[in-house]
Amino acid sequence: MDLLLRTGSSEQTQQVGAALAPLLLAHDVLVLTGDLGAGKTTLTRGIAHGLGATEHVQSPTFTLVREYLTGRLPVAHVDVYRLSRVQDVVDLALEELDGGHEGVLLVEWGDAVEDLLAGEHLRVTLTARDPVDVDRRIVLSATDAAWTDRWNDLGVALDRWVMRG
Ligand code: ADP
Numbered sequence: 001m002d003l004l005l006r007t008g009s010s011e012q013t014q015q016v017g018a019a020l021a022p023l024l025l026a027h028d029v030l031v032l033t034g035d036l037g038a039g040k041t042t043l044t045r046g047i048a049h050g051l052g053a054t055e056h057v058q059s060p061t062f063t064l065v066r067e068y069l070t071g072r073l074p075v076a077h078v079d080v081y082r083l084s085r086v087q088d089v090v091d092l093a094l095e096e097l098d099g100g101h102e103g104v105l106l107v108e109w110g111d112a113v114e115d116l117l118a119g120e121h122l123r124v125t126l127t128a129r130d131p132v133d134v135d136r137r138i139v140l141s142a143t144d145a146a147w148t149d150r151w152n153d154l155g156v157a158l159d160r161w162v163m164r165g
């Protein structure tokens with residue numbers, strides 16, 4: 001299952017996150033991949049605010065994990081970019097977060113840890129075709145049952161940004 005989206009501004013990428021937010025359930029894991037500046041943190045900001053979180057959302061690059069607790073579901077936002085060894089992620093109890101966190105787990109640069117994440121997840125791949133342009137491709141893909149039930153609703157919620165043809 002793949003959903004291919006296009007956005008033309010940072011605001012639109014945040015709107016995608018906000019439109020996705022109502023479909024999120026406790027224990028969901030989103031793996032966000034894409035180059036630096038692709039929009040992973042921007043999308044996360046939209047998701048957190050779409051869940052009703054009022055905190056300022058910024059990159060967890062230097063802190064590894066930021067939590068936003070004021071929305072409908074708590075959000076744990078992890079960035080593993082700075083970690084030189086994937087094993088560090090395990091040491092930092094990502095597995096514990098994965099299974100034990102009552103909210104939503106968003107992992108930036110998640111492809112490095114995708115194999116370590118125990119459960120089902122939604123993979124979000126962001127691509128800037130030209131680094132100086134605002135155009136972004138966002139591919140949502142799920143292989144897991146947890147998302148099958150929501151796939152139609154997801155398509156409806158994100159219809160504005162779906163690429164056709
Ligand atoms: P990442 O977390 O992937 O490194 P960020 O979300 O921190 O990326 O940064 C994305 C940058 O690209 C921001 O400066 C944002 O304003 C800019 N930008 C321009 N167009 C878009 C777009 N369509 N979607 C997301 N970000 C965009």
Ligand code: MG
Nearest residue numbers: 040041059108
């Ligand atoms: Mg980031």
